[in-house]
Amino acid sequence: xxxxxxxxxxxxxxxxxxxxxxVRSPAEYAEDHVPGAINLPVLSDAERAKVGTIYTQVAPxxxxxxxxxxxxxxxxxxxxxxxxxxxxxxxxxVYCWRGGQRSRAFATILDQVGWRVQLLQGGYRTYRRLxxxxxxxxxxxxxxxxIDGGTGTAKTRLLHHLAEAGAQVLxxxxxxxxxxxxxxxxxxxxxxxxxxxxxxAALGTLDPxxxxxxxxxxxxxxxxxxxxxxxxxxxxxxxxxxxxxLDARAEFLCRVYADLTEDADHLQSQINRLRPYxxxxxxxxxxxxxxxxxxxxxxxxxxxEHYDPRYAKSGARTDAAECVIEMQTLDEAxxxxxxxxxxxxFT
Numbered sequence: 001x002x003x004x005x006x007x008x009x010x011x012x013x014x015x016x017x018x019x020x021x022x023v024r025s026p027a028e029y030a031e032d033h034v035p036g037a038i039n040l041p042v043l044s045d046a047e048r049a050k051v052g053t054i055y056t057q058v059a060p061x062x063x064x065x066x067x068x069x070x071x072x073x074x075x076x077x078x079x080x081x082x083x084x085x086x087x088x089x090x091x092x093x094v095y096c097w098r099g100g101q102r103s104r105a106f107a108t109i110l111d112q113v114g115w116r117v118q119l120l121q122g123g124y125r126t127y128r129r130l131x132x133x134x135x136x137x138x139x140x141x142x143x144x145x146x147i148d149g150g151t152g153t154a155k156t157r158l159l160h161h162l163a164e165a166g167a168q169v170l171x172x173x174x175x176x177x178x179x180x181x182x183x184x185x186x187x188x189x190x191x192x193x194x195x196x197x198x199x200x201a202a203l204g205t206l207d208p209x210x211x212x213x214x215x216x217x218x219x220x221x222x223x224x225x226x227x228x229x230x231x232x233x234x235x236x237x238x239x240x241x242x243x244x245x246l247d248a249r250a251e252f253l254c255r256v257y258a259d260l261t262e263d264a265d266h267l268q269s270q271i272n273r274l275r276p277y278x279x280x281x282x283x284x285x286x287x288x289x290x291x292x293x294x295x296x297x298x299x300x301x302x303x304x305e306h307y308d309p310r311y312a313k314s315g316a317r318t319d320a321a322e323c324v325i326e327m328q329t330l331d332e333a334x335x336x337x338x339x340x341x342x343x344x345x346f347t
Contacts, residue, residue: 021096023094158339167211278306
């Protein structure tokens with residue numbers, strides 16, 4: 001077996017392995033894993049819990065004996081299943097939590113088969129420490145530029161058009177799988193650790209000497225916290241503010257939040273979550289607009305009475321912006337044209 005040591009996240013791009021194999025339990029893998037790794041667990045979640053209980057309540061020897069038998073059976077299943085078609089020149093890289101018994105046992109069997117096995121020293125824990133160092137302990141070297149503006153000013157779509165125009169972007173909402181507002185859920189979000197892995201991987205693809213566009217966010221995107229290094233860099237970055245008429249913003253929101261109109265119960269539930277901030281009469285009015293399917297009027301009301309006042313109080317001021325872009329329409333063609341101009345003006 002060949003030991004592999006990671007000294008930086010950049011080392012991941014230099015790995016020579018054909019396949020990265022995470023042998024931890026499915027729950028551990030689901031929470032976070034090395035980018036590109038597949039999961040071939042040598043212990044299931046239930047088996048891992050069982051072995052851990054025996055270790056603490058009975059004896060370490062008994063736990064290792066039972067665990068060894070389970071690892072052997074599960075490894076055999078992987079050899080008969082997902083690994084059965086690999087040829088003799090296949091090179092896997094194996095890791096577990098900290099490069100301990102699980103990965104060594106699995107790697108030893110693969111090595112005995114005849115494959116050239118690599119073993120990640122320190123396991124997932126080493127990788128995780130590098131992610132934490134990048135996002136928590138080290139100032140971000142990237143040249144960020146913030147796209148700011150009130151709700152409905154098409155900031156996310158402009159970010160996507162900037163990417164299509166060849167600009168560098170960091171899509172926090174895409175990585176967090178959330179559109180950043182009460183109505184912005186896109187399903188289950190990744191864990192905090194997975195979100196941070198995605199961020200670290202995305203940053204690794206960006207040239208720090210070029211401008212990287214980022215949408216203005218609060219310190220949380222849905223339930224996921226923006227790590228300190230990124231949050232600090234965003235606070236220091238120059239801002240470009242988008243302004244647009246209320247009608248144009250309402251039309252845009254109706255277009256991009258069309259999925260909300262297809263689930264009336266969920267939409268009403270989200271509106272009801274605003275009760276701590278508004279009178280019962282206002283909530284009833286909004287619920288009535290939702291029931292009637294008057295989406296544009298509802299969008300206007302939510303922006304004018306809820307989101308815009310909070311945006312104004314948040315400290316986001318146009319006089320603090322590097323520049324302000326007035327957009328009368330927020331259709332895709334206009335956004336694409338604006339993105340092309342910005343990508344040329346800010347490099």
